Amino acid sequence: WARILDALGMDFDGATMEKYFRQNLMSSGIPMEGAGELLSVLGSRFELGVASNGPYEQQVNRLSVAGFVDCFTYFFVSQRIGYSKPDARFFDAALAGINQGRAERGKAPVLPDQVLMVGDSLTSDMDGGIGYGLRTCYYDPAYGGTQGRQVDLVIHSLKELCMLAADEAERYDAEKA
Numbered sequence: 001w002a003r004i005l006d007a008l009g010m011d012f013d014g015a016t017m018e019k020y021f022r023q024n025l026m027s028s029g030i031p032m033e034g035a036g037e038l039l040s041v042l043g044s045r046f047e048l049g050v051a052s053n054g055p056y057e058q059q060v061n062r063l064s065v066a067g068f069v070d071c072f073t074y075f076f077v078s079q080r081i082g083y084s085k086p087d088a089r090f091f092d093a094a095l096a097g098i099n100q101g102r103a104e105r106g107k108a109p110v111l112p113d114q115v116l117m118v119g120d121s122l123t124s125d126m127d128g129g130i131g132y133g134l135r136t137c138y139y140d141p142a143y144g145g146t147q148g149r150q151v152d153l154v155i156h157s158l159k160e161l162c163m164l165a166a167d168e169a170e171r172y173d174a175e176k177a
Contacts, residue, residue, distance in 0.1 A: 001014035001017040001018050001021070002014030002015075022058075027061065027062075029061070029067075029068075030066065031066045031068070032158060033157070033158065033159075034158030034162060035066075035158055036067075036068075037158075037162050038158045038161055038165070039068055040071075041162050041166055045169050047073040047074070048071055048072045048073060048074070049072060049073060049074030049075070049076060049098065050072050050074065050075045050076060051076045051085065051094055051119075051125075052076070052078065053078040053084040053085055053124055054077060055077075056075070059077050060077075074097055074098060078090060081094070084124065085124035085128040086123060086125075086127045086128030086131060087128070090128065091112075091128060091134070095110065095115070098115075112133035112134050113134070114135075115134045115135065116137055117135065117137065118139060118161065119137075119139060120139040120140075122138065122149060125138070126138050126146070126149050126151050127149070130150065130151070135152045136152050136153070137151065137153040137161060138155070139158070140154055140155070140156055141156055141157065143156060
């Protein structure tokens, strides 16, 4: 913050600015366009999890402020796990959390290729997901491209994923009928 403030010609303490930024980040939760609809569509068919680098309380509080915390079954946050994406140990812990108790409930374990990692970071989300064998969906609103990464899906709006999920659900229902 000190360098940014200096570059802007502002006389303000960088450490104080960092504290102010962190406090406001903790309490912000402005939903992206289409997020509510997407969570409703996906949440009606799948168990959803958060996979995030950062402070646990901050991430959960931001989801709560946005009204989305109840949409998720799992919260995998680097501060609690002890490793950050793209480290495979982050994904080891997340998959172990998803599979905890499944056998006792008579359910088969969830395998990596049955998980869709949706994210906006090529390094932590896409590289981590690809490296772990997850299916990947890159959220690319700026049309920056995948820089050669072999992701499974690229979307430019959350509405695109919502439509894809709805279409997939219809196909699945038709096959079951």
